[in-house]
Amino acid sequence: MDLASHYTNLFTESCEKISNDNYVIDTQIDNLNDNRLGITLLIRPTEEIKNSIQLFLNELKKVDASQYYYPNSDIHITVMSIISCYEGFDITNITLQDYIAVINKCITGLNKSVIKLQGITASPSAIMIQGFPSDTSINDLRDNLRTAFKQTTLEQSIDQRYSLFTTHLTVLRFKNPINNKDLFLKLLHKYRDYNFGKFEIKKLELVHNDWYQRVNLVKHLFDFNIK
Numbered sequence: 001m002d003l004a005s006h007y008t009n010l011f012t013e014s015c016e017k018i019s020n021d022n023y024v025i026d027t028q029i030d031n032l033n034d035n036r037l038g039i040t041l042l043i044r045p046t047e048e049i050k051n052s053i054q055l056f057l058n059e060l061k062k063v064d065a066s067q068y069y070y071p072n073s074d075i076h077i078t079v080m081s082i083i084s085c086y087e088g089f090d091i092t093n094i095t096l097q098d099y100i101a102v103i104n105k106c107i108t109g110l111n112k113s114v115i116k117l118q119g120i121t122a123s124p125s126a127i128m129i130q131g132f133p134s135d136t137s138i139n140d141l142r143d144n145l146r147t148a149f150k151q152t153t154l155e156q157s158i159d160q161r162y163s164l165f166t167t168h169l170t171v172l173r174f175k176n177p178i179n180n181k182d183l184f185l186k187l188l189h190k191y192r193d194y195n196f197g198k199f200e201i202k203k204l205e206l207v208h209n210d211w212y213q214r215v216n217l218v219k220h221l222f223d224f225n226i227k
Contacts (some may be wrong), residue, residue: 003166007121007130011192014122016180024125029068029175029212036211038085038157039094039102039221041145041204043077045169049117049197050075053129053171056120056191060127060172063187064179070171073215077115077131077167079138079204080145084157085211091219098154100222105205106144111137112226115167117196120188125174127188129196131167139165158209166193174213201227 017023028034050072057069082099083089114134121128133139142164149156178184204224210217 003132006166007119007168010031010123011188014124015188016122017038018181018185021177021181022124023178024172024173026068026173026175027126028128029173029174032062036085036087037089037091037217038081038083039091039206040081040134040209040213041079041206041224042213043079043115043167043204045077045115045117045203046197046199047072049199052196053117053169055197056194059187059191060184063183066176066179068173068175068212070212071215074213074218075171075206076213077169078164080142080158080164082156082158082206084147085151085209086157089207094155096221098152100206102148102154103145103204103224105123106141106148107204107226108223110141111135112224113137113201114198115201116198117142117169117224119193119195120191121168122188126170127172129171133167138167180184 014023048059054072060067061069083094103113115127116132116134118132119130122131146158149158203226206221206224207213208219208221
């Protein structure tokens, strides 16, 4: 699927839903009893890019500060949710080294791809930065991970929610009805093609995480350096 067309279709459909008050509010964000946990392989952009994203988010906050905005510490690109977050997941019930070994085999030969962050898109529940990789390495890795984990008996839930092929960064989630909706949508269109920068992937990170990748709940497990 053409990535640019996919992002455009998402943006158009989601803006229409926002306009018609048909968007999705996340009721779990402020739930202190939310114990959905899992493990994820992810990429973190540079601080420079994250600061560029915050300039965009600061403009949105001026229009509607009541939504959930991702701080720099939590901004990431999901390569693969190895175990998607669910209530009651206990990391002591898995053998971490087995997961690391599978990922290490899959990551062999991965290029130091460059990801360009150009423009924004949306879903009915979130605002996202569009990522465009310079080659197919990330999706090749995802395919390798799908194949490799299916050949094991390790607990995993790859693709159970959806099959991931984008390199987007979620930066805002709706947790309240949108204030100043027309102005909010106008600002989204203003940043539709904004250049947030580009960065080279130097490492991937395996983490034990909550649903929102909040820094106070994320536990770093392992780094996979790209040679």
